[in-house]
Amino acid sequence: MVRVLRHVLREMLSAGGAASEEQDPAAVVAPAPRLSPREVFRRFWPYTRGRRRWLAPLLLFSLIGPVVDGAELWLFKTVIDDALVPHDPRPFLWIAPTYLGLIVVSGILGFADDVTSTWVSERFLLSLRRDVFRHVQGLSLGFFERRRLGDVLSRVTGDVDAVETLLLSGVADGLYHLVRLGVFLGLLCYLRWDLTLLALVVVPLFWRVARHFSRLIGEASRERRRRSGSLSAVAEETLGNVALVQAYNRQGWEERRFERENLGRFHAAMASARIGAVYSPLVELIEVSGILAVLGLGTWKLAQGQLTLGGLLLFLALIGKLYGPVSSLSGLATTFYTASAAAERILELLDQRPQVTDAAGARRTGRARGDVDFDGVCFRYPGTARPALSDVSFHAAPGEILALVGASGAGKSTAAKLLLRFYDPDRGAIRLDGTDLRELRLTDVRENVAVVLQETLVLHGTVRENIAYGRPGATDAEIVAAARAADAHEFVQALPEGYDTLVGQRGRMLSGGQRQRLAIARAMIRDAPVLLLDEPTSGLDVESGLRIMDPLRRLMAGRTTVVISHNLLTVRDATRIVVLDHGRVVESGTHDDLLARRGAYARLHRLHAVRGPGRPGLVPRGATPS
Numbered sequence: 195m196v197r198v199l200r201h202v203l204r205e206m207l208s209a210g211g212a213a214s215e216e217q218d219p220a221a222v223v224a225p226a227p228r229l230s231p232r233e234v235f236r237r238f239w240p241y242t243r244g245r246r247r248w249l250a251p252l253l254l255f256s257l258i259g260p261v262v263d264g265a266e267l268w269l270f271k272t273v274i275d276d277a278l279v280p281h282d283p284r285p286f287l288w289i290a291p292t293y294l295g296l297i298v299v300s301g302i303l304g305f306a307d308d309v310t311s312t313w314v315s316e317r318f319l320l321s322l323r324r325d326v327f328r329h330v331q332g333l334s335l336g337f338f339e340r341r342r343l344g345d346v347l348s349r350v351t352g353d354v355d356a357v358e359t360l361l362l363s364g365v366a367d368g369l370y371h372l373v374r375l376g377v378f379l380g381l382l383c384y385l386r387w388d389l390t391l392l393a394l395v396v397v398p399l400f401w402r403v404a405r406h407f408s409r410l411i412g413e414a415s416r417e418r419r420r421r422s423g424s425l426s427a428v429a430e431e432t433l434g435n436v437a438l439v440q441a442y443n444r445q446g447w448e449e450r451r452f453e454r455e456n457l458g459r460f461h462a463a464m465a466s467a468r469i470g471a472v473y474s475p476l477v478e479l480i481e482v483s484g485i486l487a488v489l490g491l492g493t494w495k496l497a498q499g500q501l502t503l504g505g506l507l508l509f510l511a512l513i514g515k516l517y518g519p520v521s522s523l524s525g526l527a528t529t530f531y532t533a534s535a536a537a538e539r540i541l542e543l544l545d546q547r548p549q550v551t552d553a554a555g556a557r558r559t560g561r562a563r564g565d566v567d568f569d570g571v572c573f574r575y576p577g578t579a580r581p582a583l584s585d586v587s588f589h590a591a592p593g594e595i596l597a598l599v600g601a602s603g604a605g606k607s608t609a610a611k612l613l614l615r616f617y618d619p620d621r622g623a624i625r626l627d628g629t630d631l632r633e634l635r636l637t638d639v640r641e642n643v644a645v646v647l648q649e650t651l652v653l654h655g656t657v658r659e660n661i662a663y664g665r666p667g668a669t670d671a672e673i674v675a676a677a678r679a680a681d682a683h684e685f686v687q688a689l690p691e692g693y694d695t696l697v698g699q700r701g702r703m704l705s706g707g708q709r710q711r712l713a714i715a716r717a718m719i720r721d722a723p724v725l726l727l728d729e730p731t732s733g734l735d736v737e738s739g740l741r742i743m744d745p746l747r748r749l750m751a752g753r754t755t756v757v758i759s760h761n762l763l764t765v766r767d768a769t770r771i772v773v774l775d776h777g778r779v780v781e782s783g784t785h786d787d788l789l790a791r792r793g794a795y796a797r798l799h800r801l802h803a804v805r806g807p808g809r810p811g812l813v814p815r816g817a818t819p820s
């Protein structure tokens with residue numbers, strides 16, 4: 195029978211099957227590495243440097259509050275022993291104003307404590323959130339390509355709060371309860387040390403129960419946090435691709451995916467509620483046992499005349515106050531376990547190091563001439579078996595146009611990412627004006643390269659802000675000039691509020707061609723010596739594609755351009771065309787050279803010609819013969 199009961203209790207308290215979920219290979223978000231609250235605390239403590247002075251006001255209130263509480267209780271004893279029992283109303287004359295005074299003082303203290311502690315916590319969170327955001331934003335592209343964005347967002351906006359609990363509120367609460375414990379224990383011992391000893395007998399029980407339950411709660415919290423991250427990840431992916439979801443009628447499937455994580459979170463929340471629901475009455479049981487034991491002995495002492503009624507009542511009230519901090523201190527372990535389950539997710543983020551950083555003594559460079567050189571570049575994405583680039587070499591002198599062509603997956607975009615130094619090559623070097631990119635400051639490298647990408651990145655903001663993103667501080671005249679050069683001025687003026695029109699998230703209010711011309715204007719205003727065009731006409735119809743050719747040519751004039759394009763017009767113009775296949779350079783030369791060679795490029799060109807003049811300038815990508 196006892197075994198059955200124990201089994202039922204264990205089942206009831208299991209943390210939502212957390213352990214089995216962790217093995218789940220299909221888990222949306224993997225759990226963060228496990229750490230004990232002590233370890234999490236140790237890791238975060240240095241992080242409070244410069245912010246520790248904020249603990250001082252909290253400490254002050256922790257010291258004063260319990261003293262005022264103790265004085266109130268003492269007055270209560272005096273009322274009973276000096277006024278009620280002897281039927282003498284005179285002591286009221288001083289007790290009443292003193293009591294009122296104490297209530298006013300404790301009210302003021304309570305107000306100051308609430309406001310200060312909220313200020314301290316929120317200020318800490320403000321700066322911590324900023325630091326975590328800055329850290330995450332500084333991580334290399336590789337991190338974002340590996341992670342679920344929704345989970346990262348949930349960590350930055352949600353889990354961060356737990357760190358504050360662990361470091362400030364938790365510590366302040368702990369100190370507050372410790373001081374209360376000291377004050378009440380002192381008063382109790384002063385009053386009756388023998389009864390105090392009896393009252394303390396149950397304290398170890400509190401600790402044992404708290405220790406056991408805090409582990410269980412920590413487990414459930416860890417699972418709950420992980421599920422929250424998964425939930426955000428699924429929501430972000432579904433809502434971010436809502437057009438795809440609706441077009442393919444995948445709402446039902448997405449709902450089930452969301453519901454699986456939703457249910458997981460529900461089970462984890464229920465597990466922690468069950469644990470809490472068993473914990474509270476257990477604590478109360480221990481508390482009442484202690485009070486009853488003291489009451490028994492106290493009544494006997496009262497009958498013997500060794501204790502006054504006021505003394506006994508005060509004693510019982512003090513014990514109630516004593517058990518408060520004891521159970522709160524034990525419960526603090528639970529808070530710490532819960533908070534550290536979330537804090538370890540933040541630590542995992544903070545432990546990520548950018549793969550690409552400034553080398554020690556990285557050189558500053560001003561405006562480069564624009565000489566770009568890939569020299570025997572080999573690169574493999576972390577965690578993949580096949581290299582994305584193998585021994586790739588090409589050179590573009592200032593002002594030249596270098597076109598990268600090849601089938602899908604040949605490595606063209608990878609070369610672009612390496613030129614922007616999103617990744618470093620495993621072997622070989624990429625040089626700007628003869629200097630290895632790794633020897634230059636990262637910001638300087640990117641300062642010298644302007645990009646127009648395949649998927650145009652337009653931010654939620656006005657047209658003006660989107661163009662000026664290329665160069666903060668650009669004047670209105672410069673913005674309009676860039677828009678004119680990008681052939682965007684006309685359509686921008688036709689928008690309801692011209693340059694002040696909000697373009698919607700990801701520029702949804704604009705057509706593909708308009709977005710692309712905005713991106714060209716942004717690259718134009720950046721005025722960098724190297725221009726990187728990653729399929730700037732893909733996704734556009736023939737007319738829109740042709741429409742941006744002129745602005746693109748204007749943009750390319752006088753700059754070194756590396757263009758990844760399937761647009762033959764741009765490719766034909768190129769000083770050199772480099773044909774990539776499976777990460778290797780298979781051919782390179784001018785358009786005419788390569789046609790005469792009758793190799794891979796000529797085949798691409800033939801295939802394009804077969805597609806007919808209806809799609810001018812389109813080299814069919816993904817059609818490289820193997």
Ligand SMILES: Nc1ncnc2c1ncn2[C@@H]1O[C@H](COP(=O)(O)OP(=O)(O)OP(=O)(O)O)[C@@H](O)[C@H]1O
Pocket residue numbers: 339575576578582600601602603604605606607608609815
């Ligand atoms: N972030 C990544 N992690 C792992 N592998 C990747 C990553 N990005 C690309 N790859 C792989 O590297 C190879 C080259 O990809 P890349 O995107 O450079 O090709 P591409 O020529 O630009 O193709 P497309 O024209 O289709 O954009 C491919 O095999 C691809 O699967």
